Amino acid sequence: MKLDTVREDKAILNVTSRLADTFADIHTPEDVEAAVRVAREQFADDPVREYVPILVERIVRTQLTPAPDPVVPETLAEPTAEQRGSRPGVALPAAIAGVLVVATIATVVIVRNGDDVQASGITTVSGVIGSEKRAFFEDPDVQAALAKHGLAVQVDTAGSREIATTVDLAKYDFAFPSSTVAADRIQQGSADRPGVAGKKYAVFSSxxxxxxxxxxxxxxxxxxxxxxxxxxxxxxxxxxxxxxxxxxxxxxxxxxxxxxxxxxxxxxxxxxxxxxxxxxxxxxxxxxxxxxxxxxxxxxxxxxxxxxxxxxxxxxxxxxxxxxxxxxxxxxxxxxxxxxxxxxxxxxxxxxxxxxxxxxxxxxxxxxxxxRHTLLSLKPNGDKLGELLSTDQELQQLAAQHGFRTADPDQFAKVVSAGKxxxxxxxxxxxxxxxxxxxxxxxxxxxxxxx
Known part of the structure; x- marks a missing residue:
């Protein structure tokens, strides 16, 4: 339980920093921290913690993003900057802010079925991967980057040749062994195991x-x-x-x-x-x-x-x-x-x-x-993940931070230079x-x- 707490705390810090940068022009860091704290408190009694940072970020982004100017009765109009004595957009009236938070949380519905967890607006993609990629998928920054695209990835690990020969792939959206050779074996199959149709994505290499x-x-x-x-x-x-x-x-x-x-x-x-x-x-x-x-x-x-x-x-x-x-x-x-x-x-x-x-x-x-670490899609959601990991610049940068060489050699060079x-x-x-x-x-x- 301690490990989960450490990971969640780190993820929340990253979320707060990311949101502070995003909304720097209209909200102070203190406003962002307060909004994150309030949103996180909504899940204080939730025993399932892996999705909390993702949901908190979605809630706060929705809350802090300026909406189109509505026609509002004068009695509910937001005070001017002069009336607040602070910079524009720093704080909303408590009543309106509370309504926004409640409305946002109402759109985040968690459904539990045994050990499975799914958040409304988040598609869970399941896969089996080589163990050397476990840290990448467990990274809170990677999880947050995937959440921006509406994905949460759940993985099991196995040896790549096990993935290609004995692992039951029917329950997964993708397989992610550590070489093109292993991906080819999955596609071609063998006498005792039928081949699998699917698109290959050479995501990164080592x-x-x-x-x-x-x-x-x-x-x-x-x-x-x-x-x-x-x-x-x-x-x-x-x-x-x-x-x-x-x-x-x-x-x-x-x-x-x-x-x-x-x-x-x-x-x-x-x-x-x-x-x-x-x-x-x-x-x-x-x-x-x-x-x-x-x-x-x-x-x-x-x-x-x-x-x-x-x-x-x-x-x-x-x-x-x-x-x-x-x-x-x-x-x-x-x-x-x-x-x-x-x-x-x-x-x-x-x-x-x-x-x-x-x-x-x-x-x-x-x-x-x-x-060449090659993702093989087994179902449509696997295709979405493969395309995202192969093309999204933020995810490619995060892959480089985990030691992988990507299509852009400068990303890897910056990581090893900074880490000496x-x-x-x-x-x-x-x-x-x-x-x-x-x-x-x-x-x-x-x-x-x-x-």
Missing amino acids: PMAIATYRPIANLLSATGIARQVNGVWYFDMRRYMDLAKAGWRWDDIRGNTTYPVRKRLLVTTTDPRTSNSAAMFLSIASYVANGQTVVQGTAEERKVLPYVTPLFVNQGYTDNSSEGPFEDYLSLGMGKTPLVCIYEAQFVDAAVRGKLKSDMVLMYPSPTVQS VPVAEQVVDVADLPTYDTLERLLNSVSKAYR
């Missing part, structure tokens, strides 16, 4: 990266795996795979006093059977194992599998989605996860929100791949992804090795 610690990066530079260029760290995938193939462990690194453990020298990934980030890492590894060439055909698939499969099965247990290993990285330190495959957006988002420790650094696999996050301005060494069918066969072959 290159795959590796989260590590400065002492580990310095240690790996002695092996030829890591190098730093203009303040940005890079991770040589070919050198890494050579050492992994040779069975290297951390304590095989000469002079290693930083991390002298007997664990295998491996990058922690998610489970390739369920998660897109692991599938993206497999795409990189297969490209490198195939001589810096995209894998094509069964002969090349058989050729690379002995090199790429151990990178996953030798890890032991792996999480189903990218949220798990990154949370371990943030909280448990390098003892558990010295190298973690993540989306660049996760690291940038954590940096912007002050979650990183001073020794945490980001490395880019060389080569890497771009993961050492990332690559342009990610140049990018491999192409294998075809949908090839990647599926590689994933299925790796999955069999687990058994």
Whole structure:
């Protein structure tokens, strides 16, 4: 309950600031704060809190927006500025203001059916998303921006490959996995699951990266795996795979006093059977194992599998989605996860929100791949959301604040500059992804090795 209160308080502060800017010419900040306070009090006893900031903003906007001049009996006419002794529009007579508030609240009807909540004028859109986008949709500013367009989004999270293969999509308006490949899988279906018709929206993107610690990066530079260029760290995938193939462990690194453990020298990934980030890492590894060439055909698939499969099965247990290993990285330190495959957006988002420790650094696999977070509409409301996320400037700016690269590179550049996050301005060494069918066969072959 405490977490909900903190989120709501933050959202109300943002609403108040936004409204104060909007109505600065006709209302003082004190008037806006008072109107927000009064509107919020209407929901003081409401146990369902997630919609309160949205409803408060709608109420106060309606209340403070000047109406066309009506013909009003002289006895009810608003006093002039001179009579009030204040600036125009600062306050309404209490009786009229009360009528406006009551009238506005009368238009905001909340209907409860079990756990479902819907506000009049707000359309609830439901979806299943990759866990790395959870923070974006939980952001009160994102929720307020969507509410301006009459939408409230409710999401469940799952691994992107789970979304594409096992999640029941019938109850959702949209699916939002972490790559075009996963969206293609949903559309095409399989022998045991029919395909789904729907429009794809490439909303934003994020290159795959590796989260590590400065002492580990310095240690790996002695092996030829890591190098730093203009303040940005890079991770040589070919050198890494050579050492992994040779069975290297951390304590095989000469002079290693930083991390002298007997664990295998491996990058922690998610489970390739369920998660897109692991599938993206497999795409990189297969490209490198195939001589810096995209894998094509069964002969090349058989050729690379002995090199790429151990990178996953030798890890032991792996999480189903990218949220798990990154949370371990943030909280448990390098003892558990010295190298973690993540989306660049996760690291940038954590940096912007002050979650990183001073020794945490980001490395880019060389080569890497771009993961294009692709929304697939399943019902008409999904189309409305996809179009909005793809084109609305405010939502695109908010996506950049959560670490995603959008169609406008300046948005991302401003975020990382303000947060002093050492990332690559342009990610140049990018491999192409294998075809949908090839990647599926590689994933299925790796999955069999687990058994």
